[in-house]
Amino acid sequence: MFDEILNAVKNELGGHPDIAGNITPEQEAALHDELANHINNAATAGETTGGGLLDTLKNAIGSGGTAVNAIEGGLINSLTTKLGLPPAVTGAIAAALPGLIQKFANRQQPQ
Template sequence: MFEEILNAVKNELGGHPDIAGNVTPEQEAAIHDEIAQHITHATAASSSGGGILSSLEQAVSSGGTVTNAIEGGLIGSLTSRFGLPPSVTGAISAALPGLLQKFAAKSQE
């Protein structure tokens, strides 16, 4: 599942002008990996928690606190690790709800 998530992250964010223009290709690859790890952990924790999965799916679709917590933790981690400017973190934040929703639904299958 990690590889599938990583590929989706690369497809969503790879070459994004706000990201590509502000980080090196090596940093971009590390950022993609970090995002994929966060999504993998979030969906794995949700699928093992029964009702937590439906809570995650609802939170993602409504922009709820679970999504905000995942996003905040990830953005904080990326910012401290890579010193990303707001344009990059904004692009990542905009992509996260769709990515989370896609894989929260898949982990239920």
């Protein structure tokens, strides 16, 4: 599943003008890996606990839920700290993250 998530992150963010123009190719690769890891960890947590973390997040996205805001804020802060990302890049990530989460919540198959 990680490779599928990584490809979706690359498709969503690759070539984004606010991202590609403001960071190095190495930073972009690290950014893709971090986002994919984060989403994959959320998916794995849902599978191992029997809960549906991605489903919970998907439902919270529509209402601007605090869980989504906290996750986005924590992830954006982590990426900024690790990679030294400028505000244009973090803004683009924050805008794309709910859509990425929703894609994988929709792709999960019932178990």
